[in-house]
Amino acid sequence: MLLSNSPADTGQLLAPSRRTRFPTPCPRADATPAATAQAEAAVLPGGLRAESLPRHVAVVMDGNARWARARGLPSAAGHEAGRRALEEMVRLSRAWGVGTLTAFAFSHENWSRPKVEVDFLMRLFERVIQDSVAEFLRCAVPLLFTSREGIRLRVIGDTSRLPVSLQKTAKEAEEATRDNSQLDLTLAISYSGRRDIVQACRKLAEKVQSKQLRPEDIDESLFADELETSPAGEFPYPDLLIRTSGELRLSNFLLWQSAYSELFFTDTLWPDFGEADYLEALVSFQSRDRRFGVRKS
Numbered sequence: 001m002l003l004s005n006s007p008a009d010t011g012q013l014l015a016p017s018r019r020t021r022f023p024t025p026c027p028r029a030d031a032t033p034a035a036t037a038q039a040e041a042a043v044l045p046g047g048l049r050a051e052s053l054p055r056h057v058a059v060v061m062d063g064n065a066r067w068a069r070a071r072g073l074p075s076a077a078g079h080e081a082g083r084r085a086l087e088e089m090v091r092l093s094r095a096w097g098v099g100t101l102t103a104f105a106f107s108h109e110n111w112s113r114p115k116v117e118v119d120f121l122m123r124l125f126e127r128v129i130q131d132s133v134a135e136f137l138r139c140a141v142p143l144l145f146t147s148r149e150g151i152r153l154r155v156i157g158d159t160s161r162l163p164v165s166l167q168k169t170a171k172e173a174e175e176a177t178r179d180n181s182q183l184d185l186t187l188a189i190s191y192s193g194r195r196d197i198v199q200a201c202r203k204l205a206e207k208v209q210s211k212q213l214r215p216e217d218i219d220e221s222l223f224a225d226e227l228e229t230s231p232a233g234e235f236p237y238p239d240l241l242i243r244t245s246g247e248l249r250l251s252n253f254l255l256w257q258s259a260y261s262e263l264f265f266t267d268t269l270w271p272d273f274g275e276a277d278y279l280e281a282l283v284s285f286q287s288r289d290r291r292f293g294v295r296k297s
């Protein structure tokens, strides 16, 4: 499990762990193409077509506090339950072959929440990253025994605002998982799509000022290269963007990157989002006619 077995699963508030070292990655396993194909075929549920799965799914995980309130619980309990929903989505993405998953964990605007909630979330993120990395580097992956093992973890957003221990944990996690390629998992923490666009503009302006670039050289591709989601241009734009809890907006998530994303909204609150919901979103995605503005006939 990605995130379980932690004492904090009981809902207790914990001081941030001092554990910042991660195990070294496992050696890569080799499987025959036939074994790989068999494993992959075995895990794809009926109704889903392997050849048209989204390469990149982005998700706005919303509704944790409402989920908790409905049960007479504090919002922290909703966030803990939300963590388990993310764990399940990561597991399913990995099993079904969705290669990139980006989860909106905490927005720039969320900093204005009560301090006790923000502090809880920061500690939660640190635990999630630590526990996840330990899991991502484990050798045994019974369902998908392929030569491309493991999950690569990244954090995007204004990390300078995060507690120093979380910054350090995130950096070490990125370093420890950088060679993994089974699933690219990005957590957007202190993220703002507008800020991402502004920081990309600033970088381009600096390059123009230092004469590395001329203004007329700037095109969409160069611009996208400066976004936080574009390390070395290897990050596909989201094909499918899911938002839970009945809210019908993007809320400043991946604004540039979602220009042609298919949107899927569900009333399900994030902690309840499970296999059936994810499958529904993917089946809906596969029913869409993606024309990208082009007339096909």
Ligand code: IPE
Residues within 6 Å of the ligand: 061, 062, 063, 064, 065, 066, 067, 075, 105, 106, 107, 110, 121, 245
């Ligand atoms: C999403 O759930 C988690 C974060 C934004 C950190 P919320 O905390 O926004 O829950 P609701 O939307 O108020 O129910």
Ligand code: MG
Residues within 6 Å of the ligand: 062, 063, 064
């Ligand atoms: Mg919300």
